[in-house]
Amino acid sequence: MSDEREQIGARLRAVRQSRGMRLEDLASSAGMSASTLSRLESGKRQASLELLLPLTRRLGIRLDDLVPAEQSDPRVRRPAIRRDGMIIAPLAPEHAPISTYRITYPAGAEMPEPRVHDGYEWLYVLTGRLRLRLGEQELTLGRGEAAEFDTRTPHAMFAVGGRPAQAISIFNEAGARIHTHTSG
Numbered sequence: 763m764s765d766e767r768e769q770i771g772a773r774l775r776a777v778r779q780s781r782g783m784r785l786e787d788l789a790s791s792a793g794m795s796a797s798t799l800s801r802l803e804s805g806k807r808q809a810s811l812e813l814l815l816p817l818t819r820r821l822g823i824r825l826d827d828l829v830p831a832e833q834s835d836p837r838v839r840r841p842a843i844r845r846d847g848m849i850i851a852p853l854a855p856e857h858a859p860i861s862t863y864r865i866t867y868p869a870g871a872e873m874p875e876p877r878v879h880d881g882y883e884w885l886y887v888l889t890g891r892l893r894l895r896l897g898e899q900e901l902t903l904g905r906g907e908a909a910e911f912d913t914r915t916p917h918a919m920f921a922v923g924g925r926p927a928q929a930i931s932i933f934n935e936a937g938a939r940i941h942t943h944t945s946g
Contacts, residue, residue: 777823777828794816846874861934864930867892872920876895881913886907887927887929895916
């Protein structure tokens with residue numbers, strides 16, 4: 763908490779300078795001495811609401827703008843989804859605008875029925891070989907190959923070559939819904 767308080771003065775100075783305001787002018791318009799504002803900005807005076815409210819109003823900012831945002835844990839800790847023999851491991855937070863997954867396709871699976879739904883999918887093969895049926899095309903993608911397609915085109919994927927295949931798949935919201943939620 764003391765680190766956050768120490769940053770208030772520096773943030774206040776940065777906002778004032780970005781607005782092209784002189785210390786004396788801001789202090790005068792906020793009803794305090796230039797010395798008081800200088801000490802506040804340098805951290806030599808403790809910030810109080812009595813001092814900060816007129817300053818933030820003159821600068822056109824909120825009190826929250828002077829306090830650093832709480833840093834959240836950036837790690838993604840979501841359980842893998844098991845569906846139709848696949849293991850779908852989320853790589854992005856639950857409410858991210860784009861959904862990213864590492865999908866493991868099992869060895870020996872047969873080509874599933876092609877699906878059609880709203881959305882787009884981007885995929886990158888990490889290991890193994892992945893057969894992609896896209897409309898009338900049938901493609902085999904190997905390690906390091908990528909594909910991008912409109913999921914309104916009938917499509918299906920499965921591992922080939924007797925080994926599992928892993929791919930990174932990126933979906934927009936509509937694509938993620940159909941691939942990660944079971945029906946009914």
